[in-house]
Amino acid sequence: MDKPKPKISKEMLDKLTKEQVDVCFYKGTEAPFTGKLLHNKEKGTYHCVVCGNPLFPSETKFESGTGWPSFYDVIKKGNVKLEEDASYSMDRTEVVCSKCGAHLGHMFNDGPPDKTGLRYCINSVALDFKPISS
Ligand code: FE
DSSP states (O other): OOOOOOOOOHHHHHHSOHHHHHHHHHOOOOOTTOOTTTTOOOSEEEEETTTOOEEEEGGGEEOOSSSSOEESSOSSTTSEEEEEEOGGGOOEEEEEETTTOOEEEEEESOSOTTTTSOEEEEOGGGEEEEEOOO
């Protein structure tokens, strides 16, 4: 069965790169260790690249070694939606922007045990980083 085609406005298509469209609207995954925010350690907030919804605070970002930006918690409960994803014969939890529905990445249960124990594995291209202005 074909997946329904996502609704993408002309404005969005102009704003986003081809890779961003592939990840956010077609549930693609960027190649590991390629994202420009992977090693970003600045203080600030990570937003949805499509709609600007704030998603993750820099305080919860950690080095997971997986090659994708990893966070152990969201900025506010409800800002992301979790959905079951059985694609590629894997039982994964998909992380979606609750405001616009953009695909962001997946959530796993192997995060820092002294924190939440969760690992939000997020595509760098799905994120827009806004540093805290001093
Ligand atoms: Fe969004």
